[in-house]
Amino acid sequence: xxxxxxxxxxxxxxxxxxxxxxxxxxxxxxxxxxxxxxxxxxxxxxxxxxxxxxxxxxxxxxxxxxxxxxxxxxxxxxxxxxxxxxxxxxxxxxxxxxxxxxxxxxxxxxxxxxx
Amino acid sequence: xxxxxxxxxxxxxxxxxxxxxxxxxxxxxxxxxxxxxxxxxxxxxxxxxxxxxxxxxxxxxxxxxxxxxxxxxxxxxxxxxxxxxxxxxxxxxxxxxxxxxxxxxxxxxxxxxxxxx
Numbered sequence: 001x002x003x004x005x006x007x008x009x010x011x012x013x014x015x016x017x018x019x020x021x022x023x024x025x026x027x028x029x030x031x032x033x034x035x036x037x038x039x040x041x042x043x044x045x046x047x048x049x050x051x052x053x054x055x056x057x058x059x060x061x062x063x064x065x066x067x068x069x070x071x072x073x074x075x076x077x078x079x080x081x082x083x084x085x086x087x088x089x090x091x092x093x094x095x096x097x098x099x100x101x102x103x104x105x106x107x108x109x110x111x112x113x114x115x
Numbered sequence: 116x117x118x119x120x121x122x123x124x125x126x127x128x129x130x131x132x133x134x135x136x137x138x139x140x141x142x143x144x145x146x147x148x149x150x151x152x153x154x155x156x157x158x159x160x161x162x163x164x165x166x167x168x169x170x171x172x173x174x175x176x177x178x179x180x181x182x183x184x185x186x187x188x189x190x191x192x193x194x195x196x197x198x199x200x201x202x203x204x205x206x207x208x209x210x211x212x213x214x215x216x217x218x219x220x221x222x223x224x225x226x227x228x229x230x231x232x
Binding site for chain 1: 150157159163205207220221
């Protein structure tokens with residue numbers, strides 16, 4: 001069965017510092033990995049995805065993520081955090097063995113960026 | 116272009132009642148999925164529909180059902196509501212084609228906040 005773990009409930013970082021939000025996954029086939037962000041009382045917004053190819057993927061708002069197959073991880077990163085990055089971040093995975101029709105989300109990590 | 120629209124935005128129901136939630140996908144998107152997000156948790160997958168057929172189902176009881184219409188809009192129905200069904204229900208659409216669905220990101224609506232009392 002596919003699963004996603006986000007080991008940190010909350011990440012605190014000072015504005016201007018680099019940030020990392022961690023994600024590990026488990027699938028039986030090939031993983032298709034996604035990051036989404038959720039602002040209060042809003043739906044989820046897509047940030048970036050890894051399907052195949054280059055392990056470092058770049059997305060919206062300066063975010064990037066690195067796929068590591070051996071560690072089954074897909075950590076979200078940003079070189080310089082902004083206060084406006086404060087939000088709830090979700091990692092999600094689809095499993096090629098289920099045809100990609102079932103998306104499993106992690107529990108989420110709340111990011112606080114302090115000015 | 117309009118994004119994914121969901122109605123109603125908020126809803127209060129009594130235990131035992133039935134509820135229908137509606138979703139209109141982005142124009143051109145043929146795939147719709149439904150999620151339940153309980154406060155403090157990540158979205159839990161309920162259903163995935165593509166071309167009016169159910170393509171995926173999460174671990175939810177039979178009280179939950181859905182359908183997709185010829186115009187690709189969708190309804191989620193929940194019967195015999197329980198207090199534990201109180202949650203934000205999210206609908207997402209994607210281009211999605213069989214064999215290529217996994218590649219496409221989902222676009223989410225703002226959700227329907229269901230409160231069961």
